Amino acid sequence: MSLELAANDGVAPTGAGLASSPLALRGMTVSYGQKPVVFSVDMTIAEGAMTAIIGPNGAGKSTLLKAALGIVSPLAGQVTVFGKPLAAERHRIAYVPQRASVDWDFPTRVIDVVLMGLYRELGLLQRIRGQHRDKAMACLERVGMAGFAERQIGQLSGGQQQRVFLARALAQEADLYLLDEPFAGVDAATEKAIIDVLKSLKDEGKTVVAVHHDLATVAEYFDRVFLVNTRKMAEGTVAEAFSAENLDRTYGGRLATGQIDQLDLVAG
Numbered sequence: 001m002s003l004e005l006a007a008n009d010g011v012a013p014t015g016a017g018l019a020s021s022p023l024a025l026r027g028m029t030v031s032y033g034q035k036p037v038v039f040s041v042d043m044t045i046a047e048g049a050m051t052a053i054i055g056p057n058g059a060g061k062s063t064l065l066k067a068a069l070g071i072v073s074p075l076a077g078q079v080t081v082f083g084k085p086l087a088a089e090r091h092r093i094a095y096v097p098q099r100a101s102v103d104w105d106f107p108t109r110v111i112d113v114v115l116m117g118l119y120r121e122l123g124l125l126q127r128i129r130g131q132h133r134d135k136a137m138a139c140l141e142r143v144g145m146a147g148f149a150e151r152q153i154g155q156l157s158g159g160q161q162q163r164v165f166l167a168r169a170l171a172q173e174a175d176l177y178l179l180d181e182p183f184a185g186v187d188a189a190t191e192k193a194i195i196d197v198l199k200s201l202k203d204e205g206k207t208v209v210a211v212h213h214d215l216a217t218v219a220e221y222f223d224r225v226f227l228v229n230t231r232k233m234a235e236g237t238v239a240e241a242f243s244a245e246n247l248d249r250t251y252g253g254r255l256a257t258g259q260i261d262q263l264d265l266v267a268g
């Protein structure tokens with residue numbers, strides 16, 4: 001694979017469904033060293049749906065999201081967002097990173113983290129006004145964290161931090177929400193709070209994509225799945241693609257038969 005291949009050269013791919021897709025990847029290949037961790041992946045996210053990205057540890061799920069956001073440069077491949085090059089539509093995407101990847105010792109208050117989501121509205125050097133604080137507070141309210149606005153972010157529990165990051169994403173008023181393991185390490189109440197917010201975003205016509213590990217909740221939470229293990233393994237509605245056969249291929253037979261039997265599989 002040539003390193004000289006264009007990263008995201010801004011050329012919009014053509015083809016059915018791409019023009020309207022909130023996020024389309026074509027031929028995405030990413031490598032941190034010699035070996036690609038994501039290889040020639042095509043992905044077409046359906047608008048207004050909730051999609052789970054599923055695959056084993058190290059399958060390249062986080063890397064796919066980072067490539068979609070331009071955080072990592074691919075060796076090859078194109079990203080289009082609502083049918084346009086990423087750079088033109090990046091502002092329509094909100095991203096909630098994996099909790100483990102954030103430096104929580106950074107001295108900042110919860111309200112300030114949420115205000116960061118308003119950076120476009122605020123622009124450079126503009127003063128934060130009452131209306132901005134009200135908006136940030138409304139987002140904290142929506143995730144049940146309004147009472148923590150003045151706390152230092154580092155003093156919150158993992159689940160509370162996750163909610164604050166979701167509030168920051170809400171403040172962006174994006175059209176496409178990309179979340180990297182939003183339920184990792186959170187308790188049942190926080191998981192319910194987060195899924196309720198994500199479902200309300202979907203009800204507003206927004207598109208949600210989340211890296212998700214708990215196979216037992218896929219059918220309950222999501223409309224569509226994207227199965228990946230370096231390469232794309234399957235993509236489609238839960239009814240079409242969340243099958244025992246596809247899971248077996250994606251996890252390389254590492255899921256026990258008993259585990260698969262317990263899943264709410266609709267296909268396969």
Ligand SMILES: Nc1ncnc2c1ncn2[C@@H]1O[C@H](COP(=O)(O)OP(=O)(O)OP(=O)(O)O)[C@@H](O)[C@H]1O
Binds near residue numbers: 032059064
């Ligand atoms: N910054 C980096 N530098 C070098 N290698 C990396 C880097 N980030 C990820 N990798 C490697 O790339 C591969 C894919 O990582 P990635 O985080 O995308 O996987 P994942 O599917 O999200 O995994 P998990 O489910 O464990 O979070 C892994 O082998 C990982 O070790």
